[in-house]
Amino acid sequence: MVMRKLQLRLNQTQKVRFERAMERLQSPGNSVIVTESIPVNHEDAFLKGHGTSEVGGELLATVCGVVDRVDKLVYVRTLRARYKPEVHDIVVSRVIEVAQSHWRVELNFSQDGVLKLSSMNISDAVQKRRTSVDELNMRNIFVEDDVVCAEVGSFQRDGSLQLQARSHKYGKLDKGQLLKVDPYLVKRSNNHFHYIESLGIDLILGRNGFIWVGEHVQVRDPMAVDDEMISSYTYNTRKGQSHTPFETRQSILRIGNAIRVLSNLGFTVTLEVIMETVNLSNTKNIDIHDMLGSEFHVLIAENEAKRRSA
CATH class of the missing domain: 2.40.50.140 (Nucleic acid-binding proteins)
Structure with missing residues (x-):
């Protein structure tokens, strides 16, 4: 979760708030480098996944990336700029x-x-x-x-x-x-097609990092x-x-900017997180254009830290 490509002018207050939020998000064992130890509970059974190896009773990372856990499976998700395809994606x-x-x-x-x-x-x-x-x-x-x-x-x-x-x-x-994010931000899911009925919007989260936000179409x-x-x-x-309709175009732009902010911050892009970001922008009465500004990026970082701690 690093803002590698983002150049924002933060005032002193925003900078302090942002650093505090990111510190809360950088939980121990979340990001790892090669040979770094991955915290696991050895009393509970766990499965070694991709990017891990057990040495001397310790689970070590064999690649750089982010630790993910799915039930008992523990693996390291490498951060790739390019898409790694799989059949049925x-x-x-x-x-x-x-x-x-x-x-x-x-x-x-x-x-x-x-x-x-x-x-x-x-x-x-x-x-x-x-x-x-x-x-x-x-x-x-x-x-x-x-x-x-x-x-x-x-x-x-x-x-x-x-x-x-x-x-x-x-x-x-x-x-x-059409929006483009780093592919690792789009996790594999049972459903990549979403119809946001309240807004009349279709959202397709492509596994290759291409995301479509458009007016709902009856297929x-x-x-x-x-x-x-x-x-x-x-x-x-x-x-x-x-x-x-004008309202639909506004919704497309607002959702698109929400995705851009999440991508800038390196947060996983899901329907739930996208809509939470959109709703926050509406609650705070933030204009669509201002969503790309410094203050909203700080708000989203703080909101994500609060959401994960809860």
Whole structure:
């Protein structure tokens, strides 16, 4: 939890408050370096996870990172700037090329992702073979700079990732904003898709560190790339969509700034923490633009310290 990329002008009072909050957050055994001892209760059974090794009855860290505990499992989560993908990960990506029979997408990974046209074709649970006509219509589905949600399917021999969008919840994301955080701040969860009903907002926490905040969209089920789907995409993306209400746009910006602040502070990004940050900004009557200022960063650090101690 260090503000590596953040340059804030703190006055003397804010500086003291911030340092106190961060001291409370830096609990013993939370951040470790190689060979550092990890506190565990040897009377209770525990499981050694990634980045740990037991030497002389002591649990030691074999990598630098943050200690995480899941039930009895103790492991060290290394802090990576790049995304380390796993099959079935939910990811948010940006289209960078429309190629023959596939789209190439940016994933915040050392290799680009590949989303094949055939990986989006499910009609009555039967894979439908695509023709040259379907390939010619690919730009009616996704074009460069479109934001797309998909799932990691497999790894290719050249190191690239094969993505798939075999469900109605995947596909193009519209009327919102794309944010980027360090991937380690987005923990693997049973649900990376969130509908904030009170605000009419969709929130997708991509495991690759790309996060989508946008106006809620009623999805169709099942997802099938056919003539009707292509016509729908063509109508919506080329001829314009309905106007996004001002209140919804304000909510998108407020949630987006909440995520930026949490990322700046190095705090894990979850739905609960994001909404707590948003609610605090409303309670304190802080303007959306002022959320990126020094005072709100200090408030969030103090609030997180209070939340964890409770």
